[in-house]
Amino acid sequence: MIAYQLACGKGHEFEGWFRDSAAYDHQEASGDLSCPMCGNLQVRKAIMAPSVKTTKGKTGVTAPGAEEPSPQRYMAGVRKFLKENADYVGPRFAEEARKIHYGETEQRHIYGEATLGQAKDLIQEGIDVAPVPPDPDDLN
DSSP states (O other): OEEEEEEETTSOEEEEEESSHHHHHHHHHTTOOOOTTTOOSOEEEOOOOOOOOOTTSOOOOOOTTOOOOOHHHHHHHHHHHHHHHSEEEETTHHHHHHHHHTTSSOOOOEEEOOOHHHHHHHHHTTOOOOOOOOOGGGGO
């Protein structure tokens, strides 16, 4: 897996994880990248700061005065993007992902549920998938 710092045309910065650099290149060329905060399709690699280990054992570099977004806020943006821009396919996720990957149905963003085994099988087939944790508010 490889992580890139990405930025959209509206200035939002976010992290994207890809199987390898070729997977990023493929998604960029096919227009499959979009901002999880606003849905903007003009996404490019941003300048990445190196991860630096400090004497206190913390890693990462944050710009002076910048507030680092919480993982919960980031995932809320991802969930919002999915609900607004992707088709919910429920437990048929693995089946629908394969149909899209092999050209049996139209190319589109989808989300749904898959078992760990199904997700591993999809990844081994070269199908890009990413887990999205549930909204904590939906669990109560």
